[in-house]
Amino acid sequence: MKFTMQKPISCPFQKLFPSQLEKDDLFFMQLAYNEAINAWNADEVPVGAVIARGDEVIASSFNQTRRQTDPSAHAEMIAITMAAKSVGDWRLNECRLYVTKEPCPMCSGATVMARLGEVHYAVEDPKMGGLGGAASLHTLPFSNHKPKVFRKTMELECKEMLQAFFQLQRK
Numbered sequence: 001m002k003f004t005m006q007k008p009i010s011c012p013f014q015k016l017f018p019s020q021l022e023k024d025d026l027f028f029m030q031l032a033y034n035e036a037i038n039a040w041n042a043d044e045v046p047v048g049a050v051i052a053r054g055d056e057v058i059a060s061s062f063n064q065t066r067r068q069t070d071p072s073a074h075a076e077m078i079a080i081t082m083a084a085k086s087v088g089d090w091r092l093n094e095c096r097l098y099v100t101k102e103p104c105p106m107c108s109g110a111t112v113m114a115r116l117g118e119v120h121y122a123v124e125d126p127k128m129g130g131l132g133g134a135a136s137l138h139t140l141p142f143s144n145h146k147p148k149v150f151r152k153t154m155e156l157e158c159k160e161m162l163q164a165f166f167q168l169q170r171k
């Protein structure tokens with residue numbers, strides 16, 4: 001196996017500055033998009049996550065598996081831990097997770113375990129998505145919590161970023 005050390009290429013996409021006047025799903029997904037840019041600039045797979053409660057952002061993070069050498073350090077896992085600390089309760093029924101890519105089975109499981117009220121994701125992942133893409137952990141028949149799942153807010157923008165990142169990685 002050959003190892004090559006390369007300087008990471010900084011993210012060619014620009015951060016967004018959504019208006020604070022309308023805190024809708026697009027607003028929060030734009031913040032998650034900005035976190036995905038932070039991930040890219042840290043040489044991580046560009047996935048960002050934000051958790052909101054009402055109008056307030058209570059957690060915001062990006063993928064950190066490489067820098068933490070931790071396969072569980074996905075953006076959603078870090079955000080869920082932050083949100084539970086912020087709320088002071090492991091149950092996050094009143095909260096909404098916004099994430100730029102469909103959560104993997106681990107993170108999808110965490111959204112159920114955390115009793116998250118809603119999960120919004122931008123890009124579906126037919127290979128590893130756990131909320132409809134490859135598996136459906138939010139609809140397990142005997143589960144006592146089923147997060148509401150919403151798709152496709154900022155799908156094109158988030159997909160473009162992921163594709164650009166993986167294209168560079170292949171070079």
Ligand SMILES: [Zn+2]
Pocket residue numbers: 074076103104105106107108
């Ligand atoms: Zn994950």
